[in-house]
Amino acid sequence: MKIQEIENIEISLLLEAIYGRYGYDFRDYARATVERRSRLFAKNTGLKSISELIPRIMRDEMFFERLVKEFSITVTELFRDPSSYKELKLKVFPILKTYPFIKIWHAGCATGEEVYSLAILLKQEGLYDKATIYATDFNDEALEVAKNGIYSIDNMKQCTANYLAAGGTDALSDYYYAKHESVIFDKALRKNVMFANHNLTTDGIFGEMHLVMCKNVLIYFNKTLQNKVLNLFCDSLIHSGYLCLGSKESILFTDVENKFENIDKGERIFRKITGTANV
Amino acid sequence: MSDYSAIVMGMSAGGMEVLINIFLNLDKSFPLPVIIVQHLHPMHKSELPDILRRYTAMEVLEASEKCVVEPGKIYLAPADYHLLVERDATISLSNDEKVNYSRPSIDLLFESAAYVWGDKLIGILFTGANNDGAEGIKAIKKYGGLTIAENPDTAEYSAMPGSAVDTGCVDLIYSKEEIKLYLEKLSVDKL
Known part of the structure; x- marks a missing residue:
C-alpha cells in the first residue's frame, strides 16, 4: 500500500x-x-x-x-471582503429597515472582527437599535476574544481601507480607542450582540432570522456537510430572509439552489424565496 | 497512457512572463490538468485568467470550490485563498493563515497534490523572490513525483527556484524554454 x-x-x-x-x-x-x-x-x-x-x-x-x-479556523479581519458589506448596505439594509425588529445570525464568527464590522454598519444605517445579533462559533477561546473586542493595532491601516471600501460613512476610529498595541472597540457595539457556542456540524436551529452571515466557513466542509449546514440556514430564515456567504462560496449545485435567488453580482448574497422558517 | 495524472506549478515575481509563454502551443487536448499558484496581491481582483486566455488554447479557469480537475484545463488559485487538492481530485479553498507570507501558498498546493497523486505528479517551480515552494518540492519528491525547477541562473528572480534546488529534491533543472518544450513533448506523447 x-x-x-x-x-x-x-x-x-x-x-x-x-x-x-x-x-x-x-x-x-x-x-x-x-x-x-x-x-x-x-x-x-x-x-x-x-x-x-x-x-x-x-x-x-x-x-x-x-x-x-x-x-478551528480563526483567520478573519475587520471588513474582510469589503464589497460584500457594500452590497449588504445597498441591497439588504433597505429591506431590513421595513421590519419592526431584526434578528441576525453570524455563524462561525471566530474572533468576532466581522461582528463588529457589521455592528458598525448597522449603527450608521440606524438599524442597530432594533437588531439582535447572534454571534456563534464552536471555539470558546475565539468567542472570548470576540466578547472582549480587543484586537492588534498592526493591521488597522488595511482594515481602515477595507472599511472605506465597504461604504463606512464616518471615521472608523470613532468606534474604537487605541491603547498600547491594541484597539479596543466601543462596548456599545455589543449591547445587542449575544455571543454563544454553537457547532454547525452537530447543533440545530435556535431562532427565526432575517439575515444569516456565514463567511469562509463552508469552504472548510465537504459537500455533505455543506448541504446540511445550508439547509440549517435555509430553515432558520424567514421568507425573504437573506443569506450572505464568503466571496468564493456559492449555493450553486447544492440542495438549496432552488430555495434562494441571487441578489448581487458577486453571487454571495441570496434571498430565500420559499417557505417560512422551520423553527 | 502517460505516466502522470497532473501538473502543479508555482511562481511569484516574474511569473507573468512565464505564464504567457509556456502554454502558447498547447490546447485542450493536453493530457493533464495544470494547477497553478501565482502569488497575487490580496486586494487584486484577479484578471489573470482573462489575460492567460489570450496566450493559450487550453481552457483557463479560476479554481472554484469543489470543482473536479480535468485534463486540458489550467486552474489558477484565486487571490487571498489557499488552494488545496482533495483525494477525489477536487479543489478545496482555504482561508488559513498565510504560509511563507503568502496566500495562496505554493507549498500548500504542492503538498496536498503530493498526497493525492504521489508518483503520478509533476511539480514545477518557477521564478520568484521568496522561498515558497521549497517544502512543497520536498513533499512531491518524498511521495515519488517528478520535480522540476526553473534554472535559477536564467530565471528572472532566482531566489525561489534556487531554494528549491538547495533542498536537493529537484530532479530536473530546466530553463523556461526547456520547460515549455517538455510540456509540448508531454502533449505529443499522448497522441
Missing part, C-alpha cells in the same frame, strides 16, 4: 476517534485542510505520524483541547 493511502486511513481513524471520544465531528470537513493541520500538529508535538496522535487524543483531554484549537 502506498504511504499516502496509509495516511488517508490514519486521518479517518483520528477523526473517528475524536468523534467517538469527544463528540466533535470533523469527519465531513474538507479533508485536505484537516489533514494539513493534523500533520502540523503531530510534527509540532514531536510525533512521527498521525496515528500516534490517536492514543494521546483518547487519554489526554488537554492534548485534545490543543488539537481542537488547531482545527
